[in-house]
Amino acid sequence: MSDVVIYHNPKCGTSRNTLALIRNAGIEPQVIEYLTTPPARQVLKSMIERAGLSVREALREKGTPFQELGLGDTSLSDDALLDAMLAHPILINRPFVVTPTGVRLCRPSELVLDILERPQRGPFAKEDGEVVIDEHGNRVR
Template identity: 65%
Template sequence: MSNQSTITIYHNPACGTSRNTLGLIRNSGAEPRVIEYLLTPPTRDELVGLIAGMGIAVRDLLRKKGTPYADLGLDNLALTDDQLLDAMMDHPILVNRPIVVTPLGVKLCRPSEVVLDILPQPQNGAFTKEDGEKVVDEQGKRLF
């Protein structure tokens, strides 16, 4: 059975963590719906739903490195959730990634192996991250 319609990844192909997460999803036999969120950002309502599904604060989804985070003064703790969401809507690069949605939950998959907690199917074999770190053995078992 294909899990194509039941798993979604908000993906940035330029991000190694995102590529590793996508690889782990595919290693479970699933072909997810891949949304390159920089090209097709989630709507405000979708983003609010993802944040609620993850059970995190809006601020916890902000990406600082390689973004206009500092230039926009987003480290100001007086900013409201609405102001932070406005910034993410205006600058999708501020949305940390990858975010994965499965029938078992929604997670910001940093590090990439966090996705293993919400995949409906087990791994089909070994998986090694791009940096050479082995995270799944030949039998599909987590190594940590």
């Protein structure tokens, strides 16, 4: 079992790019498709805290029931937001990556490079063609 975990949505380009960067470092992570297997409440809360985010910062608005659920109400507690995220996992922003070095919400995908212990093994470009790793395995941005 890998010590790298990605909470992944295969329909999300950022999530796919993040997974590809992990694999480009020669790591086969544990892939958790969080829409069908959401993290436990304490795991989600811990990931958010370890990533240095507020619960609200980990909440996804676009393409979710955010508006319908009234989650823009700033008086809602973190517990209420976590309840909504667990009831509707699409509200969890993605991808979260957990490694021995740390936890990141990898938006943009190259943020994963900050918490991978292994270097990139070769060039890498995102699905849209943006070069992230050059032909020498060095980070471009």
